[in-house]
Amino acid sequence: MKYLKCLLETLEKQEELHHKDIYNYVIPSSWNTYGYKSAHVLKSKEIIVNPYSFYNYTLHSMFEKNEDQSEKLKDKNENWLKNTSIYAMNIRAHSAWDHDRDEHVSQNNLYHMHDNGTFLKSMILLPFLKRMGINTILLSSVAKLGKTSTHHKYPVKEAVYDFQSVDENLADSLVDMNAKEQCATFVEACHYMGMRVIFEYCPGKLARENVYITKHPEWFYWIQKDYLKDYHAPECSALPKNVIPHTYALKDFYQNEDVKSHIAQFRKYPKTDSFSTLKEIEDAYDITVAPFIVDQINANIPCDDDTTLFRLYEKPSSHIPKHISTEIPYMSEDTIRNDLHPGKQPIQELWDMICENITWMKDNFHIDGIFLQKPYLLSEKLQKQICKAAKRNHKDFVMIVEENTIENCSFWIEKGFDAISGNSGYESSDIWNRSFQMFAYRLKQNPCPVFAAGEYTDARRICCMDGGKKLSVLLHVMSHFLPNAIPFMLNGAECMETQPLQLSEYGDSKYLYTVSKDDPRYLKQAYLDSYAFDYRNSDLNALASILEPAEKLRQKYVWNCTPDHCIPVWFSSPKDEALGFTYIKDDSALMVVANTNIHNVISLQIHTENLFTELPFSLNDVHQILSTEDPYVHDVSFDTFRNIPLEFQPGEVKFLLFQGKIEKN
Known part of the structure; x- marks a missing residue:
């Protein structure tokens, strides 16, 4: 924790130097997690703060009020990936804000500070992510990028100038630490909070203007x-x-x-x-x-x-x-x-460099894994070499690969990879054609974990689709309760963003017009343009308020659950607009059921004949303990056929707890 200690000491000194300075520096009120009091509250849901004082107070409070969980992460648990909940973060966009209120998100604002996101600012948002159950950060665009001729403010995130570098624009000017040191500090902060860190890595593609063209x-x-x-x-x-x-x-x-x-x-x-x-x-x-x-x-x-x-x-x-x-x-x-x-005849020096980049990342930042992008640009032999280099001396180091075809899981396992991305971010939001159900029910027997996502970086956002916010809550909550799945959330999902992050050329351009013309984000994309997520959104807590209790249930019933203890829920008909799974733990079981019709109230008959043949205990009672629409606990009754009739609000997810007693032989 040497970098984190250095950061806190530096902030203390900077606050002493600047505590009398007057700033018109604003942040969203939602960033004030620990109740910084020396702030002027604005009607715009923002507060005016002394930035040195605010960040010093918030980070000290954050680490004082959270137990150091970094030691727990050092346990050599090679299966930790199955229990993750991943948040994909582009630092530059994640904590961006128009701090000087000049209607521009710039790298050098009125106070010569960063409006764009930085490692420092993103640290203070970690408690909010943890509240949503996030325990792993997937970092993209950490390396310096090379810009040649794009009409956007920034090049695509694969346009890397130097793989063994860190983008200086992500280093906050409030502290006297370079970009590499601030990146290492961010990773240490994540580990302190009990969160692992994975880096994106796309070694096949890079910037035309790069550090290698003159040498090689x-x-x-x-x-x-x-x-x-x-x-x-x-x-x-x-x-x-x-x-x-x-x-x-x-x-x-x-x-x-x-x-x-x-x-x-x-x-x-x-x-x-x-x-x-x-x-x-x-x-x-x-x-x-x-x-x-x-x-x-x-x-x-x-x-x-x-x-x-x-x-x-x-x-x-x-x-x-x-x-x-x-x-x-x-x-x-x-x-x-x-x-x-x-x-x-492989160009061996190049291959060695591609593999050594991962060793450099591990040695300098102590990351926990790699998400390998665009593997089709690499030969199978090089894919295997990359994986072998990554896991050398670190068996618990995970390798995830960008692969849309679930049927190819076995091939990637043979190469040494631990999980694939899958295609859920493109298709699972199509609940009207049952794509989400088909994706979910096939996961149980899948040979490796797969991302459970409703959106991907290069696709449209969930909230711009029919059902919008309700659909977003449904997909994000259910993603935590799918067997053999890794819940996956994108930057800005908590803000109910509708604009795409970086729409693929294959995507429909209509999704670029989801905000009004008078919105500063009109036609912009967060990963390509100067952009700030809407941290003043009135629905900012919609996901957190349900994911916080849901994640506790997931840890108890879904973490480390074997396929034998996961039972798909049966309904009256395969055409029912519903989805569900039951997870057994000792003398209790958790059933999670969703109404996938996000427009209408429906009544479901939950059939239990397959469930009762699997329960290892005699049933005493059933209660509805949680719902995305209802905060109260309810008794649950059976009909004469021992099925459970329940009414669901549009898009509602219900959690039913079965409790009993294990009979002794």
Whole structure:
């Protein structure tokens, strides 16, 4: 805890220096978790504070009133991932606020302080996340990013300038600690609160303007600079739209004139050791690093001018036709898919660097795991090497992989990974077509844990869909009670955000128009633009108020639950708009049932014949102990067929407690 101690000492000194200074520095009232009193309350649900005094008071209060739980995390429990509840956090957006009220979220405001989020400001929000049951933080965009030509304020989060760096813009100017030290402090603060930390890592994709191009130009693909204005993913008229570049499609692909013309624009890598920027290389040689292109043929998606791809092999795959020259490395839809078409002769120094990055993260920040993104950019051999390097000397270090197809779980387990992301963030919110039910009921027998999410970073938000806030509560609460699932919450979910974080090119652009034109966030995306989440939202506590008691039940009944002690709930018909599971623990059982109709009141007949054959105890009584719509405890009665008839409000989740006595033999 050396960094955390240093931070607190620094804040104390800074408060002494600035305690008489006058500031018009505002924060949301909801950030004042520990009752800082020297504040002026505004009608806007904000308070004016002395920032040095406020952060010093809040962080000291936070660590004094919470027991140090870091030692508990050191237990070598290799199965801890199954008991996690993950919150995906982009620091820059998470704790952003217009502190000087100039209607801009800037990196250097009126007081030369950060309006954008910082490690320091995000620390004070950890107690609120913990209240919601969050015990693991997934950090994205920690490394310095490289911006080339995007029309947004920031490049995409995969546009990394240097993997072994920390973005200086995330370091708060209130304390005299650099970005790397403040990042390490944030991780220590999470551990103190009993929360683990996982870093996102996308080693296949990075910024075109990066630290490696001058040292290792052979790691990249280069094109004629003049071609940049017309650069595009080559198209093939003989193939349909959105074709994955499997071998069977490539015969037609390489016969196409647009493909041949595209390949002809690539150049040999230059000597770059005397240069320091991409522009200097462009001016000297009239060539540039090739931008990243989508991996699907005829996808009709613009290239990402800010990012590029590592060239992992000296020679490409042998599937390329003989009439195509491979003397000069080129990027096309098939050559970027190293998982489908691994090349020959790995560039070993590059592979070693990709693996060593994880060792650097572990050594410098003592993180607990990695979320590997876009694994299709890496060959299977490299995927395995990354996983092996990550777990070396740390068997409890977890590896999660971005994989949308649940059927591929077994393949990732064989490679050494512990969990996959799955596709729930794209499909589970479609409750009208029973996607959520189908996702939930298939999890019990899944070979590894899967994210249970209603939204992902590159998708639309739950709250902009039909049902909005009610749907958000339903999905987030039920995600905690699905077997073999990892509850997954995105930045801003607690604020009931409707604007997407970083909408994919495949996403419907209508989701960019979810707020009114007079809203400062109109057409903006939190992970690409200057953006502050709505911490003044009147529904800010809607999720926390139900997840706080629900998480206690989850810890008792769902944590470490074996498949044999999880029983799906039966209803009168498979067409019933409902979903539920029962978890058995000694002489009691918890049944969690949801009405997935978020518009109408419905009556359900909960069938218990399968339940009573599994209960290891004789039943004494049943009570409704918790609900998303009803704060009171109720007796629960059976009908003459020993089924449970209950009425549910729209989108309501009910928690029923079965209690009994284990009969002695």
